[in-house]
Amino acid sequence: MADTAIPMTAADATLRMRVQAIAGAAPDVLAIELRACDGQPLPAFTAGAHINVRTGSGIVRSYSLLNSQDERDRYVIGVYRDPDSRGGSRWLHEQLAAGDVLEVDPPRNDFALCESAGHSVLIAGGIGVTPILSMVRRLQAIGRSWQVAYAVRSRSRAAFLEPLRELAAAEAGRLQLHVDEEEGGRFLDLASLVARAPPGTHFYSCGPGPMLEAYKRATASLPPQQVHLEYFGAGVAPAAGGFVVVLAKSGRKVPVSAGTSILAALGAAGVYVPRVCEQGVCGTCETKVLAGVPDHRDLFLTTAEQAAGKTMLICCSGSLTDELVLDL
DSSP, X not given: OOOOBOOOOOSOOOEEEEEEEEEEEETTEEEEEEEETTXXXXXXXXXXXXXXXXXXXXXXXXXXXXXXXXXXXXEEEEEEOOTTOSSHHHHHHHTOOTTOEEEEOOOBOSSOOOTTOSEEEEEEEGGGHHHHHHHHHHHHHXXXXXXXXXXXXXXXXXXXXXXXXXXXXXXXXXXXXXXXXXXXXXXXXXXXXXXXXXXXXXXXXXXXXXXXXXXXXXXXXXXXXXXXXXXXXXXXXXXXXXXXXXXXXXXXXXXXXXXXXHHHHHHHTTOOOOOSSSSSSSOTTEEEEEESOEEOOOSSSOHHHHHHXXXXXXXXXXXXXXXXXXXX
16 A cells, blocks of 8 residues: 655645545546544534545645545545546546545535425435435434435446435335436436425535536525535636736735636736635635625625625636725
8 A cells, every 4th residue: 555645735734634445436436535644533524515635736626525424534525537627636536546645624514404304305416426425324314304316427427326225225216316318318307306395395406517507497486495506517607807906905906817817817926815626616715805896607606695796706707897806
């Protein structure tokens, strides 16, 4: 077993974790088990949580925890090798080995489970199954009613299907596997799935952008507190440049040219802002807006938060005004 320490770049990481095991879960999907280097219990997490992993390529990426929240000795993540990877998932697939050491931020949960719901319907698309699996483990542990719909392009790509089958085995109909290629290319009928659920059901979905847009349409008439979702990729166009960012704390002005994000422009000017996904999903780069009108392109802020214009995600959003004053 290798004992190679992976070089790190961020100074604020708090957990040094050793790769205990790596296993294939589906084509282009790895299950990676991490344990604390010092053998101490890990910070607690709740179902739906994610961790930020600093890779040896210098890129930080968020991955949902898929194991039970009752486990304090390990974190388990599922990593899909994105064909458009800029070095995060590709590095983990090609370079990471058992015994290596990674730096990991403590768990954070932006996709929390409502444990008091009478019934929960959980909808996963592809690698979006990872937080859903952790949620199902929790619902099963506390004796709550649940149902899972899991959509994949082909049966071979149904990562972590067996644990779901085991959890669903005691009650017929709890697990629906939808394979697009076996249904003539038809997508999962989310509208029917939502319509069949009993009143008061809480819905959860994690998957690709088109699926979540269909999910939002299917749940549009429900109370917002019953509808939960998490993107694993933005799939949105970045805002146009051609404006100036004013840094309120110094008065410095940084131009943002066309084709450049605010985050990149600030970085080129020597101003560091924490970032992880750089796709408008994770919220790490959320920044207060003191003046100007943001052009929101993220998938993290709510519609109400975007309309208020008090904060923005500077990795993908821009400005509708010539100047944008940020609390930096």
